[in-house]
Amino acid sequence: MAEPKRPSKNRGFYVRMRLLHNKNGRPQERSLFYRYYKWVIWFSLSLYLFGSYFVTNNNPQNKPTSLSKTHVPNSESTLASRALFESTNATLRQKSTSNSAGFLKNLKIFVYDLPPNYNTNWLSNERCSKHLFASEVAIHRALLTSHVRTFDPYEADFFFVPVYVSCNFSTINGFPAIGHARSLLASAIQLISTEYPFWNRTGGSDHVFVASHDYGACFHAMEEAAIADGIPGFLKTSIILQTFGVNYKHPCQDVENVLIPPYISPESVQTTVENFPVKGRRDIFVFFRGKMEVHPKNVSGRFYSKRVRTVIWRKYSADRRFYLKRHRFAGYQSEIARSVFCLCPLGWAPWSPRLVESVALGCVPVIIADGIRLPFPSAVNWTEISLTVAERDVDKLGNILEHVAATNLSTIQHNLWDPKNRQALLFHNRVGKGDATWQVLHELAQKLDKSYNRGSGVSAELDSDT
Structure with a gap:
């Protein structure tokens, strides 16, 4: 009966054993370093990683070290280092500003959902959204899709009241007739102060309106008449986005205001x-x-x-x-x-x-x-x-x-x-980084002392982003 075939030798074990013998076939004595070389390598690698971690995290706020304090052997290295530094920072800036939601993520604006007779009904006349006073329409549209909009009024910093007062065009000369502006706005305020508690708790100081006419919230095209009528009492504590502005005292800008450009398509x-x-x-x-x-x-x-x-x-x-x-x-x-x-x-x-x-x-x-x-x-x-x-x-x-x-x-x-x-x-239907509505939000962020929910984080964050 044939003898059973033995399993083949483990070639890896065989090679290792051969390495341990000299040419005479006698086992060699292992040196101290050879016995502990793995431990030496492990210790050296650990020391290197620990040192790298310490250097990186010892830099305050994890900022890159100044190039001016780094030893660079030649001009080509300097250019390469600077290019890498600027490229990295440009990428970071692009990431931080590419999303328009990020630049004002802490600012919250509640947009009142008023009955359409205060705003969208007027859009049946196409000219309403295109003439030089149409910023009232453009800002409303942009806020509706903006990331600063909140549907929770209790967390809002400001309240936008969308009333279109420049869309009633005269049949005589075709120009906007704004004689109804005061009564229309008074009606809107009566509505929101009855149905919501937010107007009454601040007297309207954190409520925002648009007055894009010749003399702003005085609501008249002739200066003498505008001054005589003055700003309605119910708006004097609010924030007015207006096209009228002069660098001297004037009754028609005697209200908290943000100066905005006229609308151009x-x-x-x-x-x-x-x-x-x-x-x-x-x-x-x-x-x-x-x-x-x-x-x-x-x-x-x-x-x-x-x-x-x-x-x-x-x-x-x-x-x-x-x-x-x-x-x-x-x-x-x-x-x-x-x-x-x-x-x-x-x-x-x-x-x-x-x-x-x-x-x-x-x-x-x-x-x-x-x-x-x-x-x-x-x-x-x-x-x-x-x-x-x-x-x-x-x-x-x-x-x-x-x-x-x-x-x-x-x-x-x-x-x-x-x-x-x-x-x-230029105003757009959606807020874009740096556009006119973005600039309005920038200005509002500086007026948080008018808000019931006062905060200091938004203004500081915006300044650092710009």
Whole structure:
């Protein structure tokens, strides 16, 4: 009977045993290091990892060490290190700002759900959401989808009251008729103060309204009448988002307010920019299209535009450097996009939609409105992108603009053409980082002392993000 076959040898064990014998086949004595080499390696690796951890975490707030304090052997290494450092930080900044929800995650705004006769019913007239006073519509729409919106009013910092008061257009002249504004707003406040406890607990100090008319919450297009009527008593403790603003004491801004730009359709601007690039050819030196009376009419004891537009027309209508038109033209934005300087004189009120259109389309705005206060100065450096001419100097416009063109025009245009300026002055249906509604939220975050739920975290967080 054959002997059973033995299992084959373990080759790994066999090789290890061969290594332990010398050429004479006698076992060698293991050295001390050989016996404990695994322990030495383990100890060295542990010491290295522990040291790395200590160095990394010993840096306060886990910030990268300063490149200026790091020894770098040559310039190429310096550039490489700096590039890596800046690339890493750029990535982190992009991640922290890419989501518009993150920049104000602690700010909470409750939007009242009012009956449609206060707002959306007015949208049956398409013009309601597109004319120069339509910021009341745009801000409402943007807040409805914004991450700062809360459906829990008890956690809200502010309360937005969406009442559209500029959508009732006169059948006589087609302009907004705002005579109903006071009664409509009073009715809305009566409703929310009856159904909710939030108005009564603060007297409305944390409630936000939009008054995008000539003289803001005075709700009148004529200054004398606006001042005589004043701001309604029921709004005097609230926060008003308004287009009217001057840098001196005025009864129509004697209320907590945020100065906002007039509404210009971002879609119309985008279409114009696509056809007439901001840095394209500009064949018009000075442009203005709008109301200019040859013989100004005295209305309620006051001349329109304080006669500024009349002086412009009389002196420069025959000047070949000036492209002045008194009649409306649907495609006038294309004229702005072709112009170097765009005149922005006051009308009945100091502000004008031409301010926004000029900036958005890359035409240097020439502001002629003494004492005007301009929107969002923390985002738009007006002194670097525009010119200001005193009303009394309007007859010197030609010489003033020729001088600028010969000296620092290119610098002004370089500053003006930064896309951030356009972004900051345009309202969109959704809040975008840096856009006009974003700027409104930025301003509200500085007014948390008006809120019943006061907090200090939002303002600080926003400042660090910007």
